[in-house]
Structures are given as C-alpha cells and as structure tokens.
Amino acid sequence: MADKLRVGVIGCGSMTTNHTYGYLNSTRYEVVGISDLSPQAMKDFDDKFTEYSDYKAEHFTDFREMLVKAMPDIVSVGVWHKGHSPMTIAAAAAPGVKAVLCEKPMADSLGAAREMLIKVATNDVKLVIGHQRRFLPAYTLARQMIEDGEVGDVQLITSIAGDGLPNYATHQTDMFRYLLGDIECTWVTGQVERQTDHWERATRIEDKALAVFGFENGAQAMIVSDLTPVRWQGARIYGSEGMIEITVDDLKIMNANSNGWAVHEPDGEFLKFGEDRFEWFEAGAAQARELADWVEGRSDYHRNNGENGYKALEMIHGVYESARLHEQVFMPVKTMVNPLEVMIDDGHLKVRYPGQHDIRAKQLRGENLGDDTQNV
Numbered sequence: 001m002a003d004k005l006r007v008g009v010i011g012c013g014s015m016t017t018n019h020t021y022g023y024l025n026s027t028r029y030e031v032v033g034i035s036d037l038s039p040q041a042m043k044d045f046d047d048k049f050t051e052y053s054d055y056k057a058e059h060f061t062d063f064r065e066m067l068v069k070a071m072p073d074i075v076s077v078g079v080w081h082k083g084h085s086p087m088t089i090a091a092a093a094a095p096g097v098k099a100v101l102c103e104k105p106m107a108d109s110l111g112a113a114r115e116m117l118i119k120v121a122t123n124d125v126k127l128v129i130g131h132q133r134r135f136l137p138a139y140t141l142a143r144q145m146i147e148d149g150e151v152g153d154v155q156l157i158t159s160i161a162g163d164g165l166p167n168y169a170t171h172q173t174d175m176f177r178y179l180l181g182d183i184e185c186t187w188v189t190g191q192v193e194r195q196t197d198h199w200e201r202a203t204r205i206e207d208k209a210l211a212v213f214g215f216e217n218g219a220q221a222m223i224v225s226d227l228t229p230v231r232w233q234g235a236r237i238y239g240s241e242g243m244i245e246i247t248v249d250d251l252k253i254m255n256a257n258s259n260g261w262a263v264h265e266p267d268g269e270f271l272k273f274g275e276d277r278f279e280w281f282e283a284g285a286a287q288a289r290e291l292a293d294w295v296e297g298r299s300d301y302h303r304n305n306g307e308n309g310y311k312a313l314e315m316i317h318g319v320y321e322s323a324r325l326h327e328q329v330f331m332p333v334k335t336m337v338n339p340l341e342v343m344i345d346d347g348h349l350k351v352r353y354p355g356q357h358d359i360r361a362k363q364l365r366g367e368n369l370g371d372d373t374q375n376v
C-alpha cells in the first residue's frame with residue numbers, strides 16, 4: 001500500500017476534530033503533528049483518537065515549528081477566521097506541504113482570501129476550504145435531481161441562517177452554487193442591521209440580514225439570517241415543475257411523479273444512515289478522501305477547492321457591499337476589505353446598544369478574550 005499522507009493540524013478545536021476523524025476514517029492519512037497555544041487543548045485532542053493507530057501526533061505550541069519539524073504533506077487550519085489567511089500562507093510556504101485544508105469562512109476579507117489563492121498557486125500547493133456539506137448524500141442527490149430536470153427550471157432556493165453571515169451562511173452560498181451545478185452568481189442585493197456590538201469568533205458581525213442572489217441561469221436564492229430564532233442547514237428549492245427540500249440528513253421531493261412528498265434518506269460511503277449524523281462523519285471522511293485523490297493525482301479536482309471557497313465568501317461580502325452602497329452589486333465584488341467593517345468604522349452602522357459581545361467567547365481557553373490568531 002502507498003505511504004499515507006502526513007497530516008499536521010493547526011488549532012486543536014471542534015472543527016479540526018472533525019477533519020481528523022475524516023483523515024483517519026478515510027484510512028489514507030496519518031496524523032503526525034498538532035499545534036495549539038493551549039497544551040491542554042492538545043491533550044484533550046489526543047484523547048479523542050486513542051483507538052486509531054494512524055494517530056501519532058507530536059505536540060507543538062508554535063505552529064511554524066510544527067510545519068518544519070513534523071514535515072506534514074497536508075495541513076489543517078482550524079483556528080478562528082482571522083488566522084485562516086496567514087496560517088494557510090505560512091503552511092503553503094513550508095517545505096514539503098502539498099495541500100492545506102482550511103476551515104470556512106475562507107478569510108475575514110476578500111483581499112486576505114485572494115492572497116491565499118495567489119500564494120498556494122505560486123507554491124503549487126492545493127487548497128481546500130471546509131464546506132464539507134457538499135459531501136452530504138442528500139445534497140448530492142438534490143444536485144443530481146436538479147440536473148436531471150426533476151423539478152424543471154429552478155426559480156428560487158430559500159435558506160434560513162443565524163449567528164452572522166460569514167459563520168453560518170457561507171455554507172449556504174456555497175450550497176446554492178453546488179445545487180445549481182457550480183454556475184456563477186452574477187448579482188447580490190442585501191440589507192444588514194447592527195444595533196449591538198455583535199462579534200462571532202473575534203470577527204464583527206451584523207445582528208440581522210436579508211440577502212437575495214441572482215445566478216447566470218436566471219435562478220434566484222434568498223437567505224434570511226437572524227430575523228427569527230429559526231435556523232437550519234439545508235434548503236427549499238422551488239422549480240417550474242416541482243419542489244425539493246433538503247436537510248443535512250435527508251431529502252424530500254414533490255413533482256408530477258411523486259404522489260405527494262417522496263422522502264429519500266441516501267446512504268453514504270463512510271457511514272450508514274442511522275448510526276450517527278451524516279453531517280460530521282460522512283462529510284469529513286469523503287472530503288478527506290477526495291483531497292487524497294487530488295493530491296495523489298488520481299483526480300484533478302476537489303469540489304471544495306479554493307476558487308469555490310472564494311466564491312462562497314464573495315457572495316457574503318457582496319451582501320455587505322450592497323448594504324454599504326445601497327445598491328445591487330454585480331460580480332465580481334471589487335472591494336477587498338470587509339465592507340461590514342468599513343460601515344462600522346465610518347459610522348454608517350452605529351451601535352445603538354453599546355457593549356461588545358462575542359457569541360463564541362465561551363470557547364476560548366486562555367485569558368485572551370480577543371483573538372489568539374491576531375499576531376501570527
């Protein structure tokens with residue numbers, strides 16, 4: 001059997017736990033190094049993988065030391081958003097690194113995301129952004145049904161988000177393109193409200209948002225975010241000849257042949273339905289397997305490649321730019337800083353009820369309630 005790909009992990013938190021299950025369950029990798037500012041986080045991380053013989057991680061508190069000494073082929077970047085760009089760039093510059101799997105949102109600005117694309121291309125390193133839901137069997141079945149014309153022409157896709165657009169809704173902008181066969185979003189219009197000093201993983205976010213997207217085939221999509229307490233990953237898809245509703249676990253379709261709603265619970269390759277949620281295990285392992293195929297030259301494509309990650313982020317920043325300019329924004333978005341930050345800094349979006357609150361502050365282990373990834 002071919003040598004396994006060596007993995008180094010930056011940031012031992014919830015999402016790199018899922019990456020690591022994905023690497024180990026796909027059986028194509030060995031995990032050789034992990035890095036975190038918190039030694040306890042690394043110990044807790046080890047405890048999750050004791051039953052896997054391919055988990056043999058050395059610990060590093062300095063991720064750059066890990067990049068040099070553990071000599072990974074693949075690097076997982078799973079710190080908070082602001083660290084994604086500098087850490088991906090550092091990993092792409094490290095000797096021997098072949099690919100980076102970086103969490104979403106790709107970066108905290110389009111400029112930072114573009115730098116990632118430039119640096120990985122310059123160093124001939126592959127980049128994957130962790131929109132793992134593209135691997136959910138229900139999502140892939142919906143994409144196939146749409147391609148097969150089972151609901152006619154898609155007219156509208158709706159989704160319900162929360163906890164800020166960059167955190168939750170990049171999965172949904174990515175999903176819209178995936179469902180529509182990765183066609184291009186051509187325009188965006190949006191509205192945001194920010195009356196409180198609202199942060200998410202050390203990034204400023206809005207309190208509420210509403211967004212509409214137009215695609216090159218005439219389809220439209222809508223995200224309602226934080227306007228009600230309801231949120232879920234998935235979509236309602238309205239076509240000229242039927243409807244599909246997807247969740248992370250299943251799909252239902254109504255069309256001329258379905259005799260009411262027909263429910264499908266498609267099985268995955270790595271996890272059979274019912275044992276656990278598809279969301280983390282099936283999607284993570286399939287994402288890792290497609291990455292191994294890409295790196296080893298068995299395929300020339302990864303569905304979560306950096307370009308697709310960029311487009312998902314661009315759609316979100318298009319919403320912010322539309323709110324800033326009070327106009328419909330046509331792609332590509334040209335503003336490379338985060339338009340929400342500009343609106344806040346220039347007084348366009350005034351906080352009415354002062355007092356910073358980060359909805360993820362409880363996840364930080366150390367004394368730093370700001371961003372541990374700022375000074376990387």
Ligand SMILES: NC(=O)c1ccc[n+]([C@@H]2O[C@H](COP(=O)([O-])OP(=O)(O)OC[C@H]3O[C@@H](n4cnc5c(N)ncnc54)[C@H](O)[C@@H]3O)[C@@H](O)[C@H]2O)c1
Pocket residue numbers: 010011012013014015016035036037038041061063078079080081083103104105130131132167201363364365372373376
């Ligand atoms: N794809 C998904 O569905 C999904 C789900 C959850 C989170 N995420 C994304 O994953 C990213 C991480 O979120 P999380 O909830 O897993 O974070 P987390 O808080 O669980 O873990 C982050 C870890 O990074 C460590 N860290 C911070 N600075 C570091 C540094 N300089 N060097 C090394 N380690 C450092 C922290 O100590 C912490 O252990 C976020 O960007 C988030 O948006 C994606």
